[in-house]
Amino acid sequence: MNDFMNFVILGLTRGSMYALIALGYTLVYGVLQLINFAHSEVFMSGAFGSYLVIQSVVTDGSSPPWFAVVGIIVLGLGSGAITGAAVAWSLERVAYRPLRRRGAPKLAFLISAIGASFFLSQLAGKLFNRLNNNSFPTYFNLNKHVIDIGGVTVSLVQLIIIVSALLMMLFLDLLVSKTKLGRSIRGVAEDAPTAALMGIDIDKTISRTFVIGGALGGAAGFLFGTAFFFSNTMGFIPSVKAFAAAVLGGIGNIRGAMLGGLLLGMIEAIVPTFPWYKPGFIGTAWTDVVAFVVLVLVLIVRPSGILGERLGRAA
Amino acid sequence: MSLLEVDDIEVRYGAIRALKGVSFNVEEGEVVALLGANGAGKTTTQKTVSGMMTPALGQIRFDGERIDGVPAHTLIHRGICHVPEGRRVFPRMSVAENLDMGAFRFKRPDLHVLARVFEMFPRLKERETQLAGTLSGGEQQMLAIGRALMGKPRLLLLDEPSMGLAPLIVKQIFDIVREINASGVTVLIVEQNAAQALGLANRGYVLETGEVVLSGSGQELLADDRVRAAYLGEEIATS
Numbered sequence: 188m189n190d191f192m193n194f195v196i197l198g199l200t201r202g203s204m205y206a207l208i209a210l211g212y213t214l215v216y217g218v219l220q221l222i223n224f225a226h227s228e229v230f231m232s233g234a235f236g237s238y239l240v241i242q243s244v245v246t247d248g249s250s251p252p253w254f255a256v257v258g259i260i261v262l263g264l265g266s267g268a269i270t271g272a273a274v275a276w277s278l279e280r281v282a283y284r285p286l287r288r289r290g291a292p293k294l295a296f297l298i299s300a301i302g303a304s305f306f307l308s309q310l311a312g313k314l315f316n317r318l319n320n321n322s323f324p325t326y327f328n329l330n331k332h333v334i335d336i337g338g339v340t341v342s343l344v345q346l347i348i349i350v351s352a353l354l355m356m357l358f359l360d361l362l363v364s365k366t367k368l369g370r371s372i373r374g375v376a377e378d379a380p381t382a383a384l385m386g387i388d389i390d391k392t393i394s395r396t397f398v399i400g401g402a403l404g405g406a407a408g409f410l411f412g413t414a415f416f417f418s419n420t421m422g423f424i425p426s427v428k429a430f431a432a433a434v435l436g437g438i439g440n441i442r443g444a445m446l447g448g449l450l451l452g453m454i455e456a457i458v459p460t461f462p463w464y465k466p467g468f469i470g471t472a473w474t475d476v477v478a479f480v481v482l483v484l485v486l487i488v489r490p491s492g493i494l495g496e497r498l499g500r501a502a
Numbered sequence: 503m504s505l506l507e508v509d510d511i512e513v514r515y516g517a518i519r520a521l522k523g524v525s526f527n528v529e530e531g532e533v534v535a536l537l538g539a540n541g542a543g544k545t546t547t548q549k550t551v552s553g554m555m556t557p558a559l560g561q562i563r564f565d566g567e568r569i570d571g572v573p574a575h576t577l578i579h580r581g582i583c584h585v586p587e588g589r590r591v592f593p594r595m596s597v598a599e600n601l602d603m604g605a606f607r608f609k610r611p612d613l614h615v616l617a618r619v620f621e622m623f624p625r626l627k628e629r630e631t632q633l634a635g636t637l638s639g640g641e642q643q644m645l646a647i648g649r650a651l652m653g654k655p656r657l658l659l660l661d662e663p664s665m666g667l668a669p670l671i672v673k674q675i676f677d678i679v680r681e682i683n684a685s686g687v688t689v690l691i692v693e694q695n696a697a698q699a700l701g702l703a704n705r706g707y708v709l710e711t712g713e714v715v716l717s718g719s720g721q722e723l724l725a726d727d728r729v730r731a732a733y734l735g736e737e738i739a740t741s
């Protein structure tokens with residue numbers, strides 16, 4: 188049971204990163220009905236952007252007081268978010284808007300995204316290195332158990348990831364449901380020409396949607412970098428999973444992306460706890476396979492995803 | 503000076519010329535009807551006035567100022583509110599949220615206008631929290647009109663408000679259009695229901711394949727043989 192709970196914590200940790208990235212896919216899909224396949228590089232850029240900032244304010248092996256650690260983490264989230272937002276904004280301007288103006292077919296957007304993705308990944312490789320050995324300076328004990336209830340433990344880094352991801356998701360949820368910006372995003376997602384009739388600037392709204400999705404993805408990049416080594420190709424695997432999570436939750440649905448991300452993280456983490464699990468037979472490498480089988484099964488039952496209800500003409 | 507002057511506009515969809523030099527005008531306080539067969543260009547005309555389309559040739563003036571080519575999202579700030587063909591309510595937003603969207607151009611919705619909309623359409627008040635996509639056709643039409651009113655129109659564009667509605671609801675909708683007009687809003691209405699529309703309109707224009715072929719006061723058009731033959735055939739037979 189304790190094992191099980193510990194895997195839930197592990198799942199939540201991974202899952203909240205998937206959820207943050209998945210939100211970027213789902214937000215953009217909402218307004219453009221388009222998968223931004225270069226979003227993996229938005230995530231990656233967040234790790235490197237925050238890396239530049241963090242390593243300039245704190246040295247490896249230092250142990251600043253707890254409030255300074257909190258400050259550095261906020262700074263890391265902020266700089267990751269800003270980098271991600273800037274990259275996503277530029278992507279929309281350079282890779283998508285010109286095609287949109289010309290009414291290009293969806294496949295053209297896909298090619299443009301792949302090109303932009305290669306470019307960004309190679310650029311990061313050039314600016315930093317191509318080895319999977321980048322890491323933030325160590326300025327707090329990642330593995331310190333901050334919560335330990337009867338053997339169920341949460342490490343500091345897990346706590347940081349889960350709490351900051353949940354806060355950002357809560358913030359996004361409020362932004363979308365309560366503010367004018369949120370209403371303009373929903374309006375464009377549901378019916379862009381009619382939203383324009385209400386006074387909503389479609390181009391501006393699309394731009395802002397990329398910025399918001401990019402900020403969340405970039406912040407996720409920072410969180411990833413806090414826990415793992417990272418590189419210019421770090422974006423691929425987590426993003427494929429996050430994309431799957433967005434589809435699982437119902438692409439275009441914001442709460443769906445959050446739910447899908449968390450669920451996928453849990454499924455991945457819980458598989459090894461099953462009694463029939465044998466490392467030799469279904470090893471950790473097979474966890475992904477099991478996770479995706481579950482995903483496919485869910486989609487067979489609910490083809491539009493868990494929360495992807497389709498209403499009336501909106502289909 | 504007319505409130506709206508449409509001067510010889512040509513509008514194209516790719517190679518298709520949907521409007522081939524359409525001119526008409528709407529005076530402040532009037533109700534003007536646009537009639538015509540399917541595909542005549544009525545919707546295209548309204549879309550061009552509200553900024554959803556840009557004319558290739560010709561000019562549109564509102565209050566004396568050029569508005570052709572001005573995008574829809576800025577035009578609404580001058581008080582041109584469009585109830586588009588097929589209602590186009592936001593299906594996954596509630597009735598209340600849809601009405602809010604209508605007032606998007608303001609910092610916050612005017613509660614007096616909201617109260618008036620609910621007075622006109624008590625049905626919307628009852629269904630405030632219901633998702634718009636689950637409303638009946640007639641309720642969606644009421645919502646679309648209410649939403650446009652939230653934008654405080656000077657010129658209200660209505661594209662076939664009676665489409666697909668039961669006769670009783672049609673009458674109710676036309677009564678409300680009359681009431682809206684009486685409160686000082688100028689109305690440009692597209693209708694298949696020519697008898698109802700001309701009964702309400704001060705003047706009307708008949709479009710045929712992208713051109714104005716006939717115009718006159720509501721009474722004149724109602725009496726015109728060509729109009730009676732083309733658009734009132736059924737009604738002559740039954741009345």
Ligand SMILES: Nc1ncnc2c1ncn2[C@@H]1O[C@H](COP(=O)(O)OP(=O)(O)OP(=O)(O)O)[C@@H](O)[C@H]1O
Nearest residue numbers: 515518520538539540541542543544545546547587
């Ligand atoms: N998006 C479009 N692409 C190409 N052609 C279009 C488009 N929209 C309209 N048209 C064409 O323009 C012409 C005028 O269409 P419009 O919708 O203005 O007609 P309408 O008078 O409103 O007809 P209805 O009474 O059926 O609503 C038609 O021939 C139509 O086929």
Ligand SMILES: [Mg+2]
Nearest residue numbers: 544545546587
């Ligand atoms: Mg039409």
